[in-house]
Amino acid sequence: MNIEQARFNMIEQQIRPWDVLDQDVLNLLSIVKRENFVPAAYRQLAFADLEIPLPAGQHMLAPRVEARVLQELAVKKHESVLEIGAGSGYMAALLAHRSQHVLTVEIEPELAELAKANLANNGVLNAEVVTGDAARGWAGAAPYDVICVSGGLPVLPQEILEQLKVGGRLAAFVGTLPVMKAQIITRVDEKQFRVADVFETVVEPLTNAVQPPRFKF
16 A cells, blocks of 8 residues: 555545545644554555544544544644543644643553553653543643543543633534534633534533433323
8 A cells, every 4th residue: 555645535525525625634644644643454544534443342533524524623733632531642743743642541541551561652742641531621731722532422521621721622422313413612711612513423422421301101
């Protein structure tokens, strides 16, 4: 496989047509080597338009989804980021290149170790991996400028919203099958949030994600 040609094709044929037109984001996809964050058995699929299996039954999001979320969050160099669900560390690496610091929390110890190793091996020094359950956020270092939830949320917990700074943005995949929405939620002030639906998708829910209340008859 010609890796650079495959990377170019991914950007031009999958990502750009998905309304990812921010040149800084497109450039970053060439700088952060996605193939270095993919399990060796799936390296040939690093640039394919699909979710790649990870240990512990988890998956990497499709490249166009990662890129679109990165564009919509519009992270700035002085900002602090919380990522919920480290996976292989790839999204944390992308976020780290655009921010001051990334804290990424992973519930699966095996994946947390994988993410740590991948970030270190790729020279990403401003991303920290913590093992823990952040399905309701991670209050320890709150508030954050940006929160990126790299898994589905049937219900968006209020606790996560409260961990955003005023002016901060949250990216989340909200809802249940058959329709989930990728949303960017901006904290307008202490009590108000603005919600923008960006695209529809289906993403596996986070482990221990808050579930909607069940009706009782």
